[in-house]
Amino acid sequence: MKEIKICDLSFSYPASPEKWILKDISLTIEAGEFVCLLGQSGCGKSTFLRLLAGLEHAERGSLDIDGVEIRGASLDRSVVFQDYGLFPWMSAGENILLALRQKYPKRKKAELREIAGDMLEKVGLDRAVFNKLPKELSGGMKQRCAIARSLSVDPPVLLMDEPFGALDAVTRARLQDLILSLWDKEEVKKTVVFVTHDVDEALLLANRILVFGQSPSHIIYDEKVEIGQRASRETQFEDPELLSRRHKLIRSINRDVETRI
Ligand SMILES: Nc1ncnc2c1ncn2[C@@H]1O[C@H](COP(=O)(O)OP(=O)(O)OP(=O)(O)O)[C@@H](O)[C@H]1O
Ligand SMILES: [Mg+2]
Known part of the structure; x- marks a missing residue:
């Protein structure tokens, strides 16, 4: 908190x-x-x-x-951007692993893959999505991946x-x-x-x-x-x-x- x-x-x-x-x-x-x-x-x-x-x-x-x-x-502090912010050349799972490696640099890759898979399930995606590139996913799936990535580091x-x-x-x-x-x-x-x-x-x-007025x-x-x-x-x-x-x-x-x- x-x-x-x-x-x-x-x-x-x-x-x-x-x-x-x-x-x-x-x-x-x-x-x-x-x-x-x-x-x-x-x-x-x-x-x-x-x-x-x-x-x-x-x-x-x-x-x-x-x-x-x-x-x-x-x-x-984790940010979820409107345009998902996933790296297009990495699979959905690798995008999540990238964040996890920063958070847990000493943990084994297999362990982090398990956390990433769990996160995908938590946001309602199949674990098979791990190996898909962002371009192979629908907008809603991409956004779920972005949320999974943000939540995976438990900010x-x-x-x-x-x-x-x-x-x-x-x-x-x-x-x-x-x-x-x-x-x-x-x-x-x-x-x-x-x-x-x-x-x-x-x-x-x-x-x-809260509402912001302008300018x-x-x-x-x-x-x-x-x-x-x-x-x-x-x-x-x-x-x-x-x-x-x-x-x-x-x-x-x-x-x-x-x-x-
Ligand atoms: N990098 C930047 N350099 C200069 N001005 C910027 C930059 N980014 C945003 N602005 C200006 O700052 C103001 C606020 O932009 P901001 O993106 O924060 O608005 P917003 O409330 O998020 O709008 P929207 O609801 O359309 O997303 C705008 O006038 C915008 O042109
Ligand atoms: Mg804005």
């Missing part, structure tokens, strides 16, 4: 230092929280995730995990950037259920930051919903959701309480959109 603390964070890309992408963001993400982050396209969600992943560095403000400043990538912090954005509705629903059940089952919960454009996905998954990005909506109040597929579009939360969330996003048109 890891707490993420962000203090007065401002960020601009070196190529355009005068343009703030994120401005004065202060936020504490509690250990074990499942945060869904929404906001208009271009408002800086991926940038924020890249900062958390340690792939970008902020000149102003601080980003700490359990009191330790984020400096570069770490096996403590206390999981960062997901629109991981299901390109998938059909059925595969998407299956993977949402999968990620939620894996998170629910764990005694020591992972801290998850999950970027999405889909309000209903956020209501299904999150126990905290520069800042927090315009912050709602904590008790586990029991999370939407379920059955009640999603029926429960009046859920519908009212849904409208409130959509209104806050729309208001931000309107101010920018």
Whole structure:
């Protein structure tokens, strides 16, 4: 369980230092929280995730995990990218082994292959997928491999950037259920930051919903959701309480959109 603390964070890309992408963001993400982050396209969600992943560095403000400043990538924080991020020349299994070798450099290859196979099964894939190249897999299968790779190193912090954005509705629903059940089952919960454009996905998954307004990005909506109040597929579009939360969330996003048109 890891707490993420962000203090007065401002960020601009070196190529355009005068343009703030994120401005004065202060936020504490509690250990074990499942945060869904929404906001208009271009408002800086991926940038924020890249900062958390340690792939970008902020000149102003601080980003700490359990009191330790984020400096570069770490096996403590795994990222699932929208475009899967699998190396196309390696088989699905080798992609997972690559991560496992970094995490467990002293373990035998056979042992790591066993873990990779178990992970493939855990995300609902056949072990035979191990030897397939990414191009031989469907979008949903590739995304499952990417999730298996991220989970295989058992990261206390999981960062997901629109991981299901390109998938059909059925595969998407299956993977949402999968990620939620894996998170629910764990005694020591992972801290998850999950970027999405889909309000209903956020209501299904999150126990905290954040919306970034633009530009520069800042927090315009912050709602904590008790586990029991999370939407379920059955009640999603029926429960009046859920519908009212849904409208409130959509209104806050729309208001931000309107101010920018
Ligand atoms: N490497 C980069 N160099 C300079 N500017 C960048 C870079 N990457 C992103 N930006 C700019 O930063 C802003 C935020 O981009 P970002 O990708 O974080 O948005 P986003 O909220 O993830 O959008 P989307 O929902 O479309 O994925 C945009 O104006 C974008 O043009
Ligand atoms: Mg993005």
